[in-house]
Amino acid sequence: MIRGRTLLLGILLSAVGWQLWFGETFSGMSAAGLAGITLGLGAVAASLPSSVGLARRAAAILFVLAIQFLTAHTLELQLALWKDLPGGAELLSAMAHAFGLDSAPRGGNLVVHDGNLLLEYRPSLTRMSAFILVMMLAGLAGTAVAVPLARARAVLLRWGALLCGYALLRTLGLLLARADLPVQGVEVGPWFTLLSWLPALVLAPSSIELKAQPLGTPFATASAAMALGLCWTLAISWEDPGRPKQGRVMVDDSHGDWERTDLPFDTKEFGRRAAYSYGNLYDLLGWHYDVRRWTREQGPITPAALDGVDVLVLKTPTTAFQPQEVDAIEAFVHRGGGLFMIGDHTDLFGMTTYLNEVSSRFGLRLRSDDTFDLVTGSTTRWTAPRWGAHPIARLVKEFEFETSATIVASAGIQAPIIGTALGSEEADYNNPGFFGNIKLDPSDGLGFFLQFATRHVGPGRVALSSDSTPFSNFSLFFPGRRELVLATVQYLNRESTPLRLVSWLATLGALLALSASFWLRGGMAAAGGILAGVSLGTAVTTLAASSLTLPTPKAQIPTVVFDLDISKAPFPPGLITDAQYDMHGFDTLVVATQRLGLMPVFSHDLRQSLQTASVVVLVHPSRRLSTQEQEELVRYVSRGGRLLVMDGLLEPGSETNSVLAPFGLSVVRQPVRPTAERVTPDAEGKVYRFTRPIHSVAGGFPVLMDEEGRALYAEADIGQGRVGVLAESATVGRGALGNRFYDSPNAEQQESYNTVFLIFRQLLEKRP
């Protein structure tokens, strides 16, 4: 007999562990999640009777682990797609009424009057703890197959009903106590989740029988398990590699003036309009594809306009599409065209409304909401999953949103980016930008959300991004943005083939294999089979996904590489205005280089950078270069490469001079003695002196000097290349240049910009 409550406790612990691992409501707790999973599976093993040997226990654990792993991956997408239980608000309202709470359903939410208090409550699936519930059911099903249990389906039905009933009562209890509890902690706190599920153990049967005589041969069991693992893996992560197209891209500039592609972004045009434009995006696409724009003057988008186009980019429309335009775009996609739609939060300027006119033809819509991180309350950051990532996601790896909306989609989509631990609040038309209060309220959504989705439409493909800001000039070249744009266009520049149906077939196959598993004997055959299936599936999907790579540029792109390997300086990627970055933040410098026609790139591999970069920038070097690296750096410069090294008083690079030594340059720290005068006249007339350190450059040719003749920026020509040294990095920090989002620089900031432009022009200048 299996100890029922121990088993349920183990499954609950592992479910909470998986929730933490996937970060549904709480990010940054992967280690705790792993501990929860381990503890939980340990408890599952302990629940088995002593008659079950060690090998069989291990097999059972492995099988349950595999099932939970696949279920969690499936759930992540499904809970991003299905946020609410149909009729859930009505059901909960009726139940709450029975207990004396005045509540009424309204648009999927509940309006609750609890004594003095009014609150709007959204009974979403996340609030109903659907992740935990399904993971527990999956754990039970895994155990039922792996051990296996007697009358497994009856046991599962009974336990399933019990757990579903408990989940409903738990939701009801939390609703009834809603006004008395803190919102945030209760709805996202893992401890609270665990504690609030513990009473379910009391309801569990104390013991469960094992199957006396398991059916099936080990071969049949292993085959079914392998089929299950393979099919499930393919169902989760298969993506049709597709057939490449010619790479003819058209960007629609005809629906509004927001994020235009034809505005200059140079050393003269500053301010919001220049910052929020897609000029650099257009250039980036042009470096890799044949790109053109469709302007208002050319009239509505027609089928003829889309002739000879492989990928159409619709971005941030602030005027409506005519029905004929929508029809033309739909037909274009059905013919095999690629459509990239870029929207933004809170229906700003009507973008969501207008874009949804098109996207809804393909089963995708943007919500009129904005998102925030449940833990930090700020903008959200996504990192690619460790397993089963979409081909686009494999190429992007990380992405910092700058307040996205969320996506509603029907089944059958692919989800390159699923946001975790997100809060989503409806637009508040009373606030600037239509943002809400950017904190979790009972009416807000939370959990997993789609932030970037793709879909096959016959041979065509569509992609929808819920945030437009990261592709603006001031953000485009920060980590993940450029990669996402290029990977998406590259993905859309492929025509889908019948292989796109593999995931549907795999889903069907997984369901059949799962059903068959209940008749089989479990044990090591099942564990080995499912692991083999998952491994095989992973190999197949990885192979298919690896056919998508970032495009190679048509010609050499002038790039400035900001090193993150030996440098020690922050380049805040998001819309962060924290004053801590005023002196040390160099994100504005990065954007300033774009104004000179350079493409900034961030690199964690200095040696890799030296292969392609026009300019390499080292800020506050803090790691000693190896001999090999030093030699390569010298070779890079000698071949004609440009190297800019920056040091600073507040954050001096410990290895600045060792990097500069081969070039005969160094940064010198000198004490300077300013004279201080007393505010109150001193009868004795003493002179007071202080000292303060100041950096200057020794060696090379001084380009910028202070009044006392100290070199603040100096250069040295080495072979065909050049090395520049800036003694004080704060000169080009955010404090000097202002933020990069939309500010127009004042006179002082303009001077700092001039310094930046001068330094890079000097560096890049061709000299005889």
Add this chain to the structure above:
Amino acid sequence: MVSDSSAQLGEAPQATPAQQAPNETSGAPASGSQVSPSPGESPGQRSSSEVLAVLALPAAAAVVATGLLGPWSPAFGRFCLVALLAMQARLAGRLIRWDRPWSARLLTMASLLPVPLALAADDGGRQTDLLATVALSVGCALATRGRPGANGFQAAAKAVVTFAAVYLASRHSTLVWLGLDGLAAMISWAASLLAGTNLHLGPTPSGLWTLLLTLALAIPPRPWSFRQLRARARPLLVYLLAGVGLSIALVAAQPRLEELLKAAAQGIMTPPAYLLGEADQPGNAPPGAMATLAGTFALLAVLLPLGKRLGVFGLTETWPAAALPRQAWAGVLLVAAGAGVLLTPPQARPATGAVAFHDDGFFDFSQPERGRYGLIQAGLYGGLKELLIRSGHTVRTVDSAAVRAGLTDVAVLVFINPKHPLDPETREAVWKFVRAGGGLLVMGDHTDLFGIMAPLNDLLSPVGIRFEFDSAFPLRRHWQNSLEIRPHPITAGLSGSVETQIGTGASLRLSSATARPLILGRYAFGDYGNRLNEGQGGLLGDYRYQLGERLGDLVLVAGAEAGEGRVIALGDTSTFQVLGLPFAHAFIRQLFAYLAHPTPSRIWRMLAGVSLLGAGLALWITRAGRRSSVLPVVAAVIAGEALALLLPRSPLPPLASPGSVAVVDGRLAPGFAFEFFADHSYGGLFTAAQRAGFLPVADRDQGPAMLDGAGMAMFLAPARVPGAEDLAALQRLLARGGTLFVAAGGKELDAANTLLALCGLRIEPIPLGPVQATWKGERLDFFDAWAVMAEEGTTPIVHARSKDFTVVAETSAGGGRCIAIGDHRFLDDQRFEGEKQFHPGNVRFLDALLAGGLKP
């Protein structure tokens, strides 16, 4: 059946002769049971945790049923109660004997019948929840009677019944209440010695109720039997000392315990850093709220195992049940009837007579008026005067000379914040008036404001009511779930803070059994006043609980009878002021109706009640036998109390001159909170209605009946679609020339458009966002506007538009007016008229709109 008293609770049954022999009392032998125990278990073998659960579940249910675990939502309390009762029933279900005679089964079923009945009835005072707990506990004990291991249910039932009896007695009897308060004071005193601090806790936070409950578990079957007591003296004494000692220790540790609990709650709920310190976080939890909860759990967790170990719960009970002769049961029924007759509160009678307000030169009948905006200066008692007149009273002011001259035509005399002590002659005249059958209402305020304490305390000294130099400060904002409302004619139908609108006032001290607490601040503390905090500080303290301040069970409203007259004293005046009145109108009307009538002679009712009670007791004593438990009799008294409680009460008569009443809907889940000076509060809506000449009253439970007496119906962002009866009532309202006012946005289209369909208007799902409009050269600001449109064939009067869209429109329908505003946030206090700020254009616009002064 009398079992071996040495049998330990929960252990395998000892084969005593009494148990072996089937008899009438125990029914069929256990072998005939249809209970199917788990494999390896026999019905009598109950695990230790199960035994403790049998005792703990009913005990916890009793505490939850009475709302003693903290200022939690009653709905959540009821949810927990149902869960506890269900678990209790499940445990009992495993022992129930289904093979009993029909009469026994019927008795079991009948004992459980009050459970659903009580849970279905919501008296707000939670007595019905307690009744359900008592019924289920007794039912479980009866149903499992005679089964091995069932004596835990009997011990639990005994404790619950005892607890309920004391609890209900304390709600009816000032003496009992004073006694309990005295016991709490003794616990506080002992704890103060132990902790080296000054503590002053009421019965609830001192854990007295849980202590009583746990001690009641150990009451022997016949506590009056000296022999039995002596035989059990040692374990009982240890148990008693442990309980009292633990209670004292918990009170002494309360401040520290509270900090620990807050930290634990904070850790468990893991809020992100940016939310720490917000008001809804446990780090800012109010004092006493969690300590009570923790104390209860600590007492149950320690005393139950201890009692089990000592064997104090192992004393078996005498449960005559079906074995009793019918006459004895008839006696029980007569006792219940007698209790019901005695405890039934008098029905409210229509208000009559004059109400005289004592005016010492400062009385203020002001109400909102045009040109004076900001809720802080909305006015004081003008609305009260209007309400009283519409309720059938006449209203006037009197000075001391008039009082001395005799108040022959006055029914109720009102003192509000008297600033000067009455001279002895006037004081004597007042009490002469009261003793002759007059009603006296005395209202004061917090912290000796305006020097009112001395006049008030002097005036009320004959009935032993004193104002304290403090402000009763609730643990939850606006007294949310913090009040204990006691049964009385003036509190009938009240369920919480919304209907009483008590604000910040003084607590009252009762020094005589003449006075009776009617409304308590159960979860509150008496914040000491500060005489240095003068001027706008109002002599208020620091709003923080300090050791030494009274914590819990503060008297906020007290009543007394003197001669044939009645006295009500309130430590606060907010209820009667302009903003309190729309929600508290029923409470106010009941209060004045009660005061306006002399205390009727209750001699006949008392005679009838006592006769029934006496007859019932006599029957019981003579027929049930000397050895029978008194619990059925106590349970019968409780049932009588419940019967009295569940009797339908006569509704308040409709208000006179209905055309000038504005009913503000609170039934259709409106988008405003039932409080003021908070998010989502709409105080300006009420003052605007008053400026337009209406008396605004909020309707939370009456609906069409109230609408039939209204001149204007106001709906603000209703979420619930109105029913046919509501719509019919609104059509009648329009037909008699009334006004239908609807302000809503895009989220409430279903409900709002159902209302507006009566007059050919609708709000379209077209968001306009924040927009401006112009009216008479003034700027109007709308904040979350939606387009208002007219149905085909209807020509609306457009009052405000932005670009091509109408935001405020009016139509005529059936002789009345229909007004639609496509933005309910237009009336939000933060934007329309708040405590100190207002939007001049918007306010003047609405004034003109409601008064009908706008021209197309």
